[in-house]
Amino acid sequence: MSQQITVTLPDGSRKQAPAGISIGQFVREHIGPGLAKAALYAKVNGQDMDLSRTLDADTILQIFTSKAPEALELIRHDAAHVVASVVQRLYPGTQVTIGPAIEEGFYYDFFKEAPFTPEDLERIEAEANKDIAADLPFVREEVAMDDALRLFDAKGEKFKVEIVRDIAAKGAKTLTLYRHGDWVDFCLGPHSPSTGKIGVIKLLSTSGAYWRGDHRNPMLQRIYGTAFFDKKALQEWLTRQEEAKKRDHRRLGKELELFHFHPYAPGAAFWTPKGTSLYQTLSTWMRRLTVEHGYVEIKTPLMFNKGLWETSGHWGKYRENMFMVLDSETGEHDFSLKPMNCPSHHLFYGFKKHSYRDLPLRLATQDPLHRNEATGSLSGLTRVRQFAQDDGHIYCREDQVPDEVRNFVKLLDRVYNALGLTYHAKFSTRPPQRLGDDALWDRAEGSLRSALETLGLPYELKPGDGAFYGPKIDFDVSDSIGRKWQLGTFQLDYLAPERFELAYVGEDNAEHRPVVLHRAVFGSFERFIAILIEHFAGAFPAWLAPVQAVIVTVADRQLAYARQVRERLRSLGYRVELDERSMTLNARIREAQVQKVPFTLVIGDKEVEAQSVAPRRYGGEDLKSMPLSEFEALLSKEGALP
């Protein structure tokens, strides 16, 4: 039984080894003890494997250490097991459910009467870190389904039993168990060789969570945590979290006086003069861009009879999210505030008979929309009940779709580029439950794909993620600190034209159905502004800043000239303030910096004499005295819409 196998390593080199050797042993004997010590898990022919697994045939082998980006995910999953074991040790009677690794860490859901307190978390964390120090090996074992069922049933783990049954129902014959210490869970793996590889566990928060995410199911107690290979990495992460908190749009919204909320209008913002300026600048900019890209802007009613929502289908599927309006005479809720613009755009399209020559018809609207979001889901400007989208619907022939994709992506690229947001496209294709035949979907997906390809735009394919009424392209942007947000969207819709019986007269003098395209670049102004506040940390570029320049005089005797400068710049359309307060020069400059105003114009006797200004950029760069006309030229470059 000394059959030899060939193991191919990522560098292309090949090694011979006896069949049946464990991966760990293979690494130690045929690669090196250093790697053997650092190794966490492996990929065998592309499949994740524990190091304890054996190699039985010729394989391609990759070894992963803590340097691999995926390794964090591995130890976080390890950490979830450790935390679960500690919880069951400290709180007997607690049942375990599931505990996956997530983007920044992991969570574990427990079934337990009393919620975890912050003191509980400290205790669990301390105990979990002791288990790391004990360096308990993770032991993998495969057992028959029946044995697994008996094991968890005997432990009284009702949720585990339910999962085992589900897995069995899917046809699995065996289950993989992982033990560490005297604790056992079933898990696909892989896991690290031992708990000592985890480094450090930090528990973050608790929350309630429904079993399987369904509110009809029992409420579980969730513990969120994270893990790192060492304390330093954890500390860096915590510091980054603190930094991110400093840019939180809710905090900056207060500090920079951009918007407020009042308990009488939850989920609907009051925009201060500065916030309104931001809003209006974006709105004006988007108007200009859409006009350049061939859109016409319209306004439609904010409130509609339910007849519209019955036609659109919202009355059946979306009613819970719509604000109904009570008619005080009839006592009926026959009207609703619009939660979306599309139905009213469709009505608008239907006002007159269209020729193929009208197409594509591109309608844009920035009307306020209302959606009755669940109270618990409201959050700052990112989740609100009243908002406006930079909404647009394009009515066109099917063969015009590729051109419309290109036209849209050009618009979107201009916007995101101007703001320094990088983006990537996600192309979602037909879902299992869908409308229309395969030929239709073939054409629809084909035209989106070919448009993406002629644009040379790289995209990620999301098979099955499309809407039931058509495929779509979504755009994820990354902000300045690397967070991702889903913003722009471009969706094909074959359903709406049917429901609204939209038509155009073709060259053949017969009626045809147009295709509807839903599209947005900002998404909603509210959420987009929140993202921009965090992206720029409140230090907006001059063209977007609510106050573009603040004038401060060295002494009061320069005020008359300073007022002239203010009026001159305002007459050119710039947003300029003069700080006339009786504070020291330094204090007024500091104030302008704290408010993150792009330019502070210092005016002293020299400037009055020379009819100049001495601008200082946000951040402290002193531009030295320059003639007012020179500063005007600077503003015309940086202060005008891009």
Next chain:
RNA sequence: GCCGGCGUAGCUCAGUGGCAGAGCAAUGGUUUCGUAAACCAUAGGUCGUCAGUUCAAUCCUGACCGCCGGCUCCA
């Protein structure tokens, strides 16, 4: 909506079952200064709302309102 936490001056936050505190901001005065915080004084609160326990509640209890972290990242 559900689970947990929180709600004290415009803002950030102390605090106690027995007359409510600080810093910043505000207001009045003094100061007129060359690139990140001048000085003095004054005013400011139904301690989220309503009910209950208590001789006494901002503090303890409950309900409600709002905010924050979560609630389809499924072995």
